[in-house]
Amino acid sequence: MIYFVPAWNKKIQSGMSTDDLMGQIQSFMSSDVAYKILISDYMPELRYFLHRYDLLESSYVSIFDELQTIKHVEQKSLTLKDLNFPDTATFSYTPFNILVYQEEALIGQITLGEASYISEVTYISGGKVTLVEIYDDRGFISSRDIYEDGNFCYKEYLNQQEHWVIRTYKDAACEVNEEYSAGLRQRYYESLEEIKFEKLESYYEQLGADDSIIVSLTEKNLPYFQKSKVLPKMTLSLFGNRLSSKIKTQKELEEVTGQCFAVIVDSNQNMQKVKAFTEESKIHRISPYDTRFELSRSHELKEEVIYFESRDMTKEAIGQAIEILFSYLVDVFDNCEVERSFRIIIRMASHPLISAFSAKIRALFIEKFPEEMPLVEELLPMLTGENSIDATLLKKTNPEVKGVMQLWKSFDLQIINSDDELFRIINETRLIIDLREEPDLFTQIAGISAGIPQINQVETEYVQAYKNGLVIADWTELYQGLSYYLDRLKHWQEARMFAVQQIKKYSGVALREKICQILGGINE
Structure with a gap:
């Protein structure tokens, strides 16, 4: 089986194809090759995102669903009556959101996502934000941002009963609720990235001898690869300008590319960057996109x-x-x-x-x-x-x-x-x-x-x-x-x-064949 671990950051979630694994995943959906997507990013709008890119029928696991112990959820539609505003509140509709008033005072703002689902609700008191609720596209509160005197204090990721599971603070430090730890080994973590790494490693431990991993390299996850027990099985994907030119970053890149199975790059610029310290036989340049569009009119x-x-x-x-x-x-x-x-x-x-x-x-x-x-x-x-x-x-x-x-x-x-x-x-x-x-x-x-x-x-x-x-x-x-x-x-x-x-040269079939070839043909 091939495990894909993409980096679906804020930019790509808003509609731009900045990820290198999307086209690769799409190329495997119509094949008999076993694959699974491990989605490690927090994506409360995941279903709409997958639908937008024709990935809804793909085989995937949401790491945050497991962290938040979310299971067997039937999608439901929220209405304004489901929100915690007074019955006497009035709603003013704008092109981008809904403003909520109580006796002419602004007490809230409702942000709508794709298909006009309620994605975010901001509560305001005395002109200052007190609470922001982020809703999952399946119709429940997924997380909330807590404010004091208008200043952000911490974020809580919630389970289905709306108990907090993980808190992240302004300095990026994380705290785990011991009552709802979702199998995490520690109570405190340096960052959310460290939690994601631990959860992903638990998946990697189950890999068989013929399994492979293709991971998108980012500035955030790069420092953790050296700690991974399965780095020799990983194919790392370097895309665009996601990594900075800082000396520390380049040193980390040199160390992990020296130990990984292979490196995929999208451009000659990234090819030259990796060739400076990695044997050329491990580096493969491929297009992350396929020719799936129609001829222009x-x-x-x-x-x-x-x-x-x-x-x-x-x-x-x-x-x-x-x-x-x-x-x-x-x-x-x-x-x-x-x-x-x-x-x-x-x-x-x-x-x-x-x-x-x-x-x-x-x-x-x-x-x-x-x-x-x-x-x-x-x-x-x-x-x-x-x-x-x-x-x-x-x-x-x-x-x-x-x-x-x-x-x-x-x-x-x-x-x-x-x-x-x-x-x-x-x-x-x-x-x-x-x-x-x-x-x-x-x-x-x-x-x-x-x-x-x-x-x-x-x-x-x-x-x-x-x-x-x-x-x-x-x-x-x-x-x-x-x-x-x-x-x-x-x-x-x-x-x-x-x-x-x-x-034909850049079709999904050609892209899939090249990936299988890079992985040694073990997944064909």
């Missing part, structure tokens, strides 16, 4: 969508890319006899960056179109408001202004908060641009799956020059890359056909 759309990944780029580099994109659009506007429509989706890292680069784009337009832009900015609210003027009439009376307005509306700066949002964008995208030192792996695999050519500045195994994308040497080649794929349908179709051939 971008060829069916009149609008040509360009997806530009700007996160982790310098402001100067983002500015250069925007200038080239702007220059390309202007040239098409000036010289193309056939009317073309564009949408440039720029994925930004923060709202301040959106504001800064929106201002830059506006400055580019004002410099290029000094006569048209005042009228564009005057008319644009009329086109989007309730009393909008007729766009056709605008085109007849002032086609130049209409054209500039179309260009202005082409730029769409966004923060993407979930995989679902990215999927929808990729499904309509004509071209992907990622010019960072380490292109986003998830986007690269999604691009292959959707049959979309990609422009990168570094060579990777996923994008081959002039087959399913371009690897440009410097910024001056970006303009030519845009023209290569957008002005000539032939090149775009060739890239799509090559991507279709690549889909």
